[in-house]
Amino acid sequence: MKTMQQIADELDVTTVLESAVQRGGDRIRVTAQLIDAHSDKHLWAETYDEILTAANVFLIQSSLAAEIAEALDAELSPGVRERIDYQPTGNLVAWDLASRARYLLDKGRLQEDLESAAALFRQSIHEDPNYAPAWAGLARSIIELVSWHYRTEGQLAEAMQAATRAIELDPNFGEGHFALGNLYRLQRRFGDSERAMLKGLALSPGNAGGHSYYSDMLRDSGQLDIAVREARKSVELDPRVMRIREMLLQNLYFNRQWQEVLQEANEMLELEPDSAFTWYWIGLAQNWLGNNEAALAASRRSLGLGGEVPYLASGLAFNYALAGEAELARDMLRTAEEDGWPLVEVGLVYAWLPDLDKAFEYMQRALEERPTALMYLNSDPGADPMRNDPR
Numbered sequence: 001m002k003t004m005q006q007i008a009d010e011l012d013v014t015t016v017l018e019s020a021v022q023r024g025g026d027r028i029r030v031t032a033q034l035i036d037a038h039s040d041k042h043l044w045a046e047t048y049d050e051i052l053t054a055a056n057v058f059l060i061q062s063s064l065a066a067e068i069a070e071a072l073d074a075e076l077s078p079g080v081r082e083r084i085d086y087q088p089t090g091n092l093v094a095w096d097l098a099s100r101a102r103y104l105l106d107k108g109r110l111q112e113d114l115e116s117a118a119a120l121f122r123q124s125i126h127e128d129p130n131y132a133p134a135w136a137g138l139a140r141s142i143i144e145l146v147s148w149h150y151r152t153e154g155q156l157a158e159a160m161q162a163a164t165r166a167i168e169l170d171p172n173f174g175e176g177h178f179a180l181g182n183l184y185r186l187q188r189r190f191g192d193s194e195r196a197m198l199k200g201l202a203l204s205p206g207n208a209g210g211h212s213y214y215s216d217m218l219r220d221s222g223q224l225d226i227a228v229r230e231a232r233k234s235v236e237l238d239p240r241v242m243r244i245r246e247m248l249l250q251n252l253y254f255n256r257q258w259q260e261v262l263q264e265a266n267e268m269l270e271l272e273p274d275s276a277f278t279w280y281w282i283g284l285a286q287n288w289l290g291n292n293e294a295a296l297a298a299s300r301r302s303l304g305l306g307g308e309v310p311y312l313a314s315g316l317a318f319n320y321a322l323a324g325e326a327e328l329a330r331d332m333l334r335t336a337e338e339d340g341w342p343l344v345e346v347g348l349v350y351a352w353l354p355d356l357d358k359a360f361e362y363m364q365r366a367l368e369e370r371p372t373a374l375m376y377l378n379s380d381p382g383a384d385p386m387r388n389d390p391r
Contacts, residue, residue, distance in 0.1 A: 008037030012236065015043065017068065028052045030060050034071050044071035054092040088170065094128035097121070101137055106243055109277070109309050111150040117141040132170035139163035139179035143186070146372070149310065149342050153372055159183055174204030178213045186372045190221040208238035212247045220375050224255040242272055249281040254379040261285035276306025280315050288381065292323035314345035318382060321352035329353060342366075344373045348382040360391045 008016055019032040033045035046067060050056040065084045069076050076084070089095055101120035104113045118141040124134035139162035145151040146159075160183050166176030181196030197214040204210060215230035231248040238244060245268050252261045262285050268278045283299035286292075299316040306312050313332065320329035329349055336346045347362030363386075366373050377383045 004035060004037050004040055010239070014038060015072065023052065026052050028056070028060075030064070032064060032068075034068060044068070052092065054090050054095050055087065057092070057095060058087045083172065088133055088173075089128045089131040091128040091131070094124045094131050094134060097124035097127065098131065098134045098137055101134075101141070105137065105141055105144065106241055109144075109148055109306075109311075111145070111148070111308075114141055114145050114148070114150065118145065130169055132166045132173050132176060135162045135166035135169065136173065136175040136179050139166065139183070140175070143179065143182050146186075149340070149370070149373070153370060156183060156186065172203055174200040174207055174210055176200075177203065178207075178210050181217060182213055185217045185220055186375070188220075188375070190217060193217045194221075206237060208234045208241065208244055210234075211237065212244045215247065215251055219251050219254055219379060222378055224251070224379060227251045228255050228257070240271075242268065242275055242278075246275075246277045246281070249278065253281055253284060254376065254381070256288075256381060258285040258288050274305050276302045276309065276312060279305065280312055283315060283319055287319050287322045292319075295319050296323060296325075310340040310342065311345065313339060314341045314349065317349045318345070318352065321349050326353050342373055343370060344377070348380070351383065351385040354385055356386065356389060356391075359386060360389070 004016055008014065014037055016035050016037050017032060018035060019030065022029045028048075028050055030048040031046075034043040035041070036043055044067065046064075048060045048063065050060065062084045066076065066081075097120045101117040101124065104117040104120070107113050118138060121134050121138035121141060124131060125138065128134070139159040142151065142155050142159035142162070146153055146155055159179070163176055163179035163183060166173060167180065170176065177196045177200035181193045181200065184190075184193035184196060194214075194217060197210070197217055200210050201207065201214065211230050211234035215227045215234065218224075218227035218230060228248075228251050231244075231251045234244050235248050245264070249261055249264055249268075252264065261281055265278050265282045265285075268275060272278070279298045279302035283295045283297075283302060285295075286298060287295035296316070296319055299312075299319045303312045303316050314336070317329045317332040317336070320326075320332065330353070333346065333349060336349075343362045343366040347359045347366065350356075350362065351359035363374070363377075
């Protein structure tokens with residue numbers, strides 16, 4: 001078990017907030033303490049024991065923020081004070097459903113989790129149609145389902161309606177603007193996307209997910225160095241969320257920083273050794289460094305840990321092709337469409353066999369059927385064999 005000093009050093013902080021939540025029947029108890037990480041001295045502690053209602057949940061959050069700020073001698077601006085006192089719903093069921101949905105949304109990339117998150121957000125909206133976080137969460141869950149090729153791009157119209165509704169209900173809620181910015185990103189409306197993202201960050205500058213979404217927009221618009229900087233900031237703000245750290249790996253990879261991919265990935269494996277996507281990016285980075293055996297071993301491990309996600313199988317096939325194992329790559333390609341591989345990923349494998357005619361055939365299909373999947377080609381190293389081809 002890590003000491004408080006070790007945790008503080010990893011997070012690059014001097015003060016740590018330690019808390020616990022217990023829920024029993026119709027009551028909720030929250031204990032919190034603020035600790036000086038270097039002296040291990042307790043600066044402040046409090047216990048909240050309340051009847052479980054939506055009003056009390058938000059009251060506890062507001063009280064915690066205010067008392068922690070006071071303990072740290074920080075002064076809350078009137079705008080921040082108003083924001084932390086804001087109660088977005090009085091419906092406990094709606095709040096509970098949305099909280100469960102957010103957990104699933106942050107958890108991973110499996111279709112089951114993402115579909116369940118969308119369903120829970122819809123139930124939350126049914127309980128309270130004016131609950132802005134539930135509308136923003138619904139938009140985000142649909143965006144994830146489309147991005148991971150579990151749903152068609154036609155579903156993005158519903159996501160746009162949900163994001164717009166979230167902003168209408170609460171213009172000062174950053175998550176609504178992040179969702180809208182993500183939708184503009186998928187449409188390659190990068191100017192509109194950046195404005196929406198920056199609006200969200202102005203409203204919630206400490207939102208780790210917001211900085212991660214902004215880094216994705218910067219990457220897709222070709223601003224790779226700034227994208228990596230924003231992705232690192234998101235990890236600094238919340239290093240516990242693997243999804244955010246995976247986005248940093250992706251942006252480092254597209255920026256061709258192979259050693260940095262491995263360094264960050266090794267730190268992630270200390271937290272979660274069985275992270276399939278961490279092994280996925282390790283495999284790709286190792287292959288570009290010429291370490292073919294290490295690359296294939298990492299890709300096989302990735303597939304073994306998360307075989308339900310089609311991207312992972314395409315990653316192994318890509319590494320076979322890149323390592324010169326053409327027959328093994330072709331063997332996997334025989335069932336690629338049946339297994340649900342993204343069209344672009346199939347095309348990238350063909351590009352390295354090399355079979356450029358097949359590669360462009362799949363890119364053309366992606367352009368016609370799933371144009372948002374082509375978003376990464378500007379910067380993806382996997383597309384290098386195609387760059388000088390007039391097609």
